[in-house]
Amino acid sequence: MICPRCASEQSDELKFCKACGANLEAVRYVLDNREIPAGFDWSKTWVADMFLSQAEQKRRKRQIELQSGITPEEKRRTEIKAGVITAATGSGVALLLYFLMQGIILSGRAAGSEEILSRLWIAGVIPIFVGIALIINGVFVSRKQVDNRENLVTDPKSLAGHPDNRTLGVGDIDLAGPATFSVTEGTTKHLDKLDNK
DSSP states (O other): OBOTTTOOBOOTTOSBOTTTOOBHHHHHHHHHHSSOOOOOOGGGSHHHHHTSOHHHHHHHHHHHHHHHTOOHHHHHHHHHHHHHHHHHHHHHHHHHHHHHHHHHHHHTOOTTOHHHHHTGGGGGHHHHHHHHHHHHIIIIIHHHHHHHHHHOOOOHHHHTTSSTTOOOOTTOGGGGOOOSOOSSTTTSHHHHHHHHO
């Protein structure tokens, strides 16, 4: 192979030119595939995501969710499911702690700390309440958000039929009220003077 940079003869097995250091493997790739290999694009890495604003990050997250098929209704169901699992886990922890502490108290090895150990099961109540909160949020709050999204109308033709949401048609420019300024004002007044001559 002849190096395109320095025109020296090189072996076909070499990745780089011995004389000038040119990347012969890239040259072979271009010759074989007739296309230039893509360069490294920093905008497609996590580094670019770090510098996005919060609004842009949320927009991108919603876009990825929609492309993945994650709808608001599915997110709502997932939240309810997480609430049920969390509440059930909290119930299990509370029961485990209750029976474990009762066993320690009945064994007689917890002299003087029976009051504390007998109430330790209450720690399991925290995940129960978290789970209940997730369920309530999924059933009521997220449901309203899904309903509100479904009620949003983006098609202007469908707004025209509603008396609350009337839109102006093509011939309804008089209903909009008088214009306060005009971009073309004064540009055609001279035409009247030309016609009169």
